[in-house]
Amino acid sequence: MFMRRAADPFAEGEIRIAYHAQLNRKKHDLGDANKSAMVMKAFKHIGKGPNDRDQYLKQMEVSNIAKFLADEYNKSSLCPAHCAHIRVLQVCVVEEEDETNEKAGARRFCAEEPLPTDGSVFIKFSNNTGHWEEDHLDESLLRFADFTYQITNKYLMVTDLQGDNKGNQFHLTDPVILCKDILRFGNTNLGEKFMEKCIDSTRELMKENG
Secondary structure (H helix, E strand, O other), X not given: OEEEEOOOOOEEOOOEEEEEEEEEOOHHHOOOHHHHEXXXXXXXXXXXXXXXXXXXXXXXXXXXXXXXHHHHHHHOOOOOOOOOEEEEOOOEEEEOOOOOOOOOOOOEEEEEOOOOOOOOOOEEOEOOOOOEOHHHOOHXXXXXXXXXXXXXXXXXEEEOOEEEEOOOEEEEOOOEEEEOOOOOOOOOOOOHHHHHHHHHHHHHHHHHOO
């Protein structure tokens, strides 16, 4: 694969920074945004721990499990016809062959397609401690979060829902998975106690807005 990345990030969160980039199997197609536009995300804190390959693979696992659960939710009877579908962006890990940028923490990235931009607004709908942004509550997101808890027999829950809503579909990025196994899914997995807080607040809001 060939990659071209902007020198400066266009956005940053608490943990990672995001760059506009192109990624393609053919070098001459890098300039075609329709074929190769991507977003590359790197951990903000450099060093062996935060920037080793395992941390990026864990983030890829979180996003792709969340994507799988969203796809299952969209097909299930627990997703009513009047609710929007949920789409979680798929993630892969990109690592430069050259080791030059290893110490600078800029050798590997989580790569995903860009969120829709025309007319949509990026919103953080919930976090991983049980808070929902009540100005942007939506039945579809509440049902999806509850579904992930139910379908996994209370083993895990997809939280920290953020992204945009376009064409009766939510496009979500950078989810967090809370899990009974505190050793899985990286540092944002706050464990069973916070999963209980998240499911309690989700179900309370479902009742209030049902």
